[in-house]
Amino acid sequence: MAKGQVKVRRERSVPVIMRVLAMVSLVLLLAPVVVVILAGLNSGDHLTFPPDGLSLRWVVAFFRSGAFLPAYLFSLLLALCTMFFSTILGTMIALVLARNEFPGKQMARAFFMAPLMLPGIVLGLALYLFYLSSGLGLTRTMPGLVIGHVLVTCPYVIGTVNASLVGFDKSYEEAARSLGAGPLKTFRIITLPIISPGIIAGSVFSFIVSFGQFDVSLFLTPPDYNPLPIALYSSLRYTFEPTAAAAGIFAIFLVVVSMLITARLTNLRKLANVNFS
């Protein structure tokens, strides 16, 4: 190839060393998952690996269980609520942060990121004490729990929406406005398409983080309704049961299904874009 000649063929092949490391990461990520899935499909009586045989008995037990199935459904509901509020609040905040310049903007960014920096148990504890002393009637209620979850998932939404706004040119919006479009229409036609991958990504993140959240839920859980991680922890303190593994499998199953659905709606790769600065 002569110097100066631009290569026509888009060479995207990934170097070998990269592939190897990528495989290592994948194995690290998935190995425990595989173990748990196999253990949950164990036909034997207790949680062993390798499994004695394969059977769906523990999956069935999970569906019948009085502790795990309600917990799973509660976690689902909780995660959906969290996702809803987190996405709305986070998007609004990200829009303001990205569009405007003002003194102390860095501090503001750090401020909204702060919930991620503290241990979930500290946040849960602080909220619990606050609920008690404020008399708002949020102690041990579901809204109280949702609030805690929204606090720790909002930063993710802000991060992803912010990333999709990097390099966002306000002049598009201004042009639309000058052509007579109202603020809502401008948002819908100009801004929304640009940030929608970020919003979807943020929603997905907040759902996953909320579903698997243990630390914050510890003090804020209402009685009678446990999120799945807490139910698992409570039960596994005493016996490691295959039903618990089955519950874990179902959580994964849920994610896979929802991701497949989302993949129909948008290219999943576009979702992975996070920026906190």
Add this chain to the structure above:
Amino acid sequence: MNDNKKLIQTNKLQLGLNRRQLLKTGAAAGAVSMFNINHAWSKDVMWDGEPFDADGATIRINEWGGFWQEFMTSNVIEDFEKTYNCKVAYDSSFPWFPKYVASGPKDPAFHMGNWNLNEIIKLGKAGDYFLSTEELKANMPNAADCWDFAFGSGLGVTWGFGQYAHVWRTDLIDPAPKGFAAFWEDRFADKRATYITSNGLFMTFFMTAAAEFGSGPDDMEAGFEAMRAAMPMKISDFTGNMQTQVERGEVQIGVQWEGEIFLQMDKGIEVAPLTWEQKPILTQTHTVSRYSDPVEKKLALALVNAKLSPEFQTKAGEAFYLRPSNSKASLPERLKNKGVTNTAGALEGLWIPDWNWYLDNEDEIVETVNEIFAG
């Protein structure tokens, strides 16, 4: 006994203060202040032992979750809710100690609880949270049939218990270990396990070690030496984790209590309990909060009473391998075939660890032991 008298004294004082405060702030008229006046007197409300209609009231309890919760729900709580026309709000997310403390004794986070003595006594030290055993005995018919030691704590009633024992893998260890000190043998280096300092089983382990190697269960220095000598050692934070490690053979001898060991044996795992002359016990104890409102308080008493019934005790023994504290309860087969009996003689040598002493020294023990464990 003197402690109880002191408790009653302080209660009378607090009662007086409450009344005065209420009269001062009496502005909050209507149902609220009426309720508060009831509240101040609710300490004196007692239960006559008969079922009653609670008119849909909700009682909050703290109790273990998972399978335990399923068992309690189907064996006690469902019937209870129907008989008394009430609702039971079951909080299974341990820890409960901070929740109680955050709400304070006067506005109890829970009306009834089932948990471990060390936590209960700790809470008792933090405030006047619970009805004393005298008051409990006076209000629960089934209490009369229980062994005396069930009321040993002064703050709650122990309804089930099990002996502290070491679990060991019979197929991996030969010759069989004998006695408490076997835990420290060289052949078990890094194959023995105990718990983190917040686990009651660790506390029992510590005190037993202090007694074995020192002058008594309160010989802290001997306890620390024993911990040092036991390293390297694996540390679990709950019994489920210990079970798995034993099952997988990562641990060959571990601190446990007989119930878990019997459970593993019946599952076909090659383990056996190792016990010795001293017999410290682990307990499941119920507490009833003192400052609950009248209806909830009566419900709490009734619920605890239901747990003390012989039939329930037998079922709990069946499900959890717990020994009953009701002398009239019959033992399920699976406990009998392990040599357990429910007679006065069976209780010989059983002792409840001195939680009061432990809690007084807890800070120092926790900090020192954590340093030892961290290597």
Add this chain to the structure above:
Amino acid sequence: MLAAPGTIFFIVFFVVPLASLFLLSLDKPSLGNASVQWMFDFRNFERFFGRAIYYEAALRSAGLAALVSLIALILGYPLAFLIAKTTNVRRNTTLMILVLSAMQLDMVIRLFGLMVLMGDVGLINGFFRWSGLIGDQPLPLMYNFAGVVVGLVQFSLPFMVLSLVGVIQGINPALEEAARSLGATRSQTFWKVTIPMSMPGILAGLLLVFAISFSSYVVPTLMGGWTVVVLPIHIFQQVVELGKWQFGAAIAVVMFAISFIVMMIYQRAAVRASGGRV
């Protein structure tokens, strides 16, 4: 004002409770008391910085989080690169789903999976023993610092990958090709063009993983065998076990301060990396 609801929400449910907690750290320790007494006493902090066990835990927490972030970057970048550069939609969707499913596995159950893999009689040790690489003594991979590192990396890797994929994808291929056509080798292009262009993602990923590892309670507890005592464990112990709210709150303040410093470092680096375009 668009940001009003979010800001109010944060102020009411984040700032106020935390402020109360921080005020609590300035009270004298008292067993049964969880409400602020406005004492403005520093003894809790004196205790923290006075006993080695505590400030060592602070160093350990920060060091652990930094190490985990670095490892997650080294392992996560290639995977993100692979996902970003794979043009086959089916394949990159599959990879994304795999990454997301790994995120979804509950931590306590994961512990079982990791125990099976890394325990003394686990699969990895079994393999080493079978292949003769080690003798009778198993490699201690769990219940120690290594175990916590592996656990935290495993836990936070998806977050790192997801922070990077979008950014790497967004790098204009024309830039890389321009470099190649100017005679740069693949390796030079990578280090001089791709990596700098990925900086926003790299920094965001590092920050996120640091935050996650620094504040994690469950992983060090379940994987550390009580030998890796980090600050969240101390907080839990003080508040839950010992009822020392005030001291626990003081530890939380220290954690917050450390995170704040790290955040500031991140902000500076981010501004520099993007040439002030932020």
